[in-house]
Amino acid sequence: MSKGREAVLKRAFVAPDPGRLRLRTAARAVLGTGLAVAAAVLAGLPLPATILGGLAALLALFTVGDPTVRRQAVTTALLPAVGFPVLALATALHGRPLIRDAAFLAVVFCGVYARRWGARGQALGIFGFMMFFATQFLHAVPAQLPQLYAAEALALAACGLVRFGLWCVERRTPPPAVPAPPAARGLARPTTRQAFQNTFACxxxxxxxxxxxDERWYWAVGTAWWIFVNTASRGETLVRGFRRVVGTVAGIGVGLVVAVPLHGAPLPTIALVAVCVFGIFYTAAPSYSWMMFFVTVMAGLLYGLLGVLHPGLLALRLEQTLVGAAGAALAVALVLPVTTHAATDAWVQRALLAVRECTAVSARRLAGDEAADPAPHVAELELLLARVRTSLAPLLHPLSPLRTRGDRAREVLVHLDDCARQARGLAEVAADPDASHDARLTAACQRVETALHALVATGETPGAATAPDAAPHHHPGAERALAHLHDLEAALASLATPLRSGRRGVFAEA
Incomplete structure (x- = not known):
């Protein structure tokens, strides 16, 4: 196995999984989806409705990502309010292609625009789009609507039972809130811009x-839609499109060897679909290519159950994926484009502001302010660093021709990770109730504040740290805090060089 393939496998299956959250979420998804399918079968629903029910459960478990369990329950309960009308619209327009296509694009625009309302808007938008998509996949007609409604209702009930009753992962590991992007209006608002981009691409x-x-065109639309989920710049979208194609090609290869010979045999097909559901959830965070691999294999297995799978259909799947990826690439290049430079610079600035906040709150805690808690700021910093890595992915991609900027981007990541490590260590020291304040901490915090001010474009002036009474001795906690502050100052000084390189910065014209 080549080093590249080995690295991809490690990134997908041996990636860090704190608290085994990915493992538990993936196992819960198999249980929830399996229960939804079992409920549909026991209710005597036909195969197309059963497949829709399984898809509805999978989507509810995958897309609902509100920060609290209560909000997740509300969003899950709202899914039928979007899903039922969309199913009715899509089935009613089954035999009217022009109106159907216009309605599909309207659903695309509204689904993306809904992301302005956060995690709930994103979940409802994705669910609505996929319900319209599923009716094309199943060739559903109005006469099937009662069965589809029943399957969706049973699926969401089963999903809710598992997620909020039998296996509530979130109660054990509360997910941190994703930092909200800066406020903007009109076409400058990311969700508005992406709504136009995604509609154009679709x-x-x-x-x-x-x-x-003229029968399987919807795969191209689905590809264009999903490429825009969780992307913020031209480069991110192009990389995501490339990874989708890679995952689809690999999935088609396995489909030819596994799904086609099965001829839709129920028991082995269901078992393999369960494996695919697990793989989708387990690999979604570390590797989009692997997630798409499992999605493609699962699609082939479902086509086998429907009795229409053959090698030519899988080849057509690849063609439609290429069409959708090309549409997405043209959209981000022609419609309200946002460069990698602009997106990444904004995320780096926000990460540095989070470092400053971590340092300031930790310093207040060391000075004796028991109300100061740096832990939430450390969690926010980790999320922002993940967004920086995602935004920098185009520059770090092996096929990127921008080698010099890629090297500088790696340097930025190294120093930002070092900053986060020191901020994390400082917060841990500050949490020690026996760590007393040392007069030297004031000067060290002031130097860090000055270094951060030089890198963060806020228009503010560095504040003067207020020195509390100096401790007459050097407490070990204060010594460790000083070491973290010194290393943080050094990391910030090293970070200044790549950030200021070039006329427009390290990420210019990427």
Missing amino acids: ALALGVGQMVS
């Missing part, structure tokens, strides 16, 4: 996809 995919196949 319109291209729909038109070209129908020229490739």
Whole structure:
């Protein structure tokens, strides 16, 4: 096995999993989806409705990501309010292609625009889109609507039972809140811009996809839609499209060897679908390519159950994926583009502000302010660093021609990780109730504040640290805090060089 493939495997399956959260979430997804399918079968629903129920459960478990269990329950309960009308609309327009296509694009625009309302808006938007998509996949007609409604209702009830009753992962590991992006209006608002970009991409995919196949065109639209989920710049979108194609190619290869020979045999197909559901959830965070691999294999297995799977259909799946990825690439290049430089610079600035907040709150805690708690700021910093890594992915991609900027981007990541490590260590020292304040901490915090001010474009002036009474001795906690502050100051000084390189910065024109 090549080093590249070995690294990809490690990133997907041996990636850090604190608290085994990914493992438990993936196992819960198999249980929830399996229970939804079992409920549909026991209710005597036909195969298309059963497949829709399984998809609805999978989507509810995958997309609902509110920061509290209570909000997750409300969002899950709201899913039918979106899903039922969309199913009715899509089935009613089954035999009217032009109106159907216009309605599909309207659903695309509204689904993306809904992301402005946070995690709930994103979940409802994705669910609505996928319900319209599923009716095309199943070729559903109005006469099937009662069965589809019943399957969706049973699926969401089963999903709720598992997620909020039998296996509530979130109660054990509360997810930190994702930092909200800066406020903006009009076309400057990311969700508005992406709504126009995604609609344009899906319109291209729909038109070209129908020229490739007037029956399976919806795969191109689905590809264009999903490429825009959780991306913020031109580079991120292109990399995500590339990874989707890679995962699809690998999934088609396995589908030819595994799914086609099965001929839709129920028991082995269901077992393999369960494996795919687990793989989708377990690999989604560390590797989009692996997630798409499992999605593609699962799609082939479902086509086998429906009795329409053959090698030519899998080849068509690849063609439609390429069409959708090309549509997304054209959209981010032509419609309200945001460069990698602009997106990454904003995330780096926010990460540095989080470092400053961590340091300031830790210093107050060391000075005796028991109300000061740096832990939430450390959690926010970790989330922001993850966004920086995602934003820098285009520059760090092996196929990127921008080698010099890629090297500088790696340097930025190294120093930012060092900053986070020192801020984390400082917060741990501050949590020690026996750590007393040392007069030297005031000067050290002031130097860090000055270094951060030089890197963060806030328009503020460095504040003067207020020195409390100096301790007459050097407490070990204060010594450790001083060491973290010294190393943080050094990391910030090293970070200044790559951030200021070039006329427009390290990420210019990427």
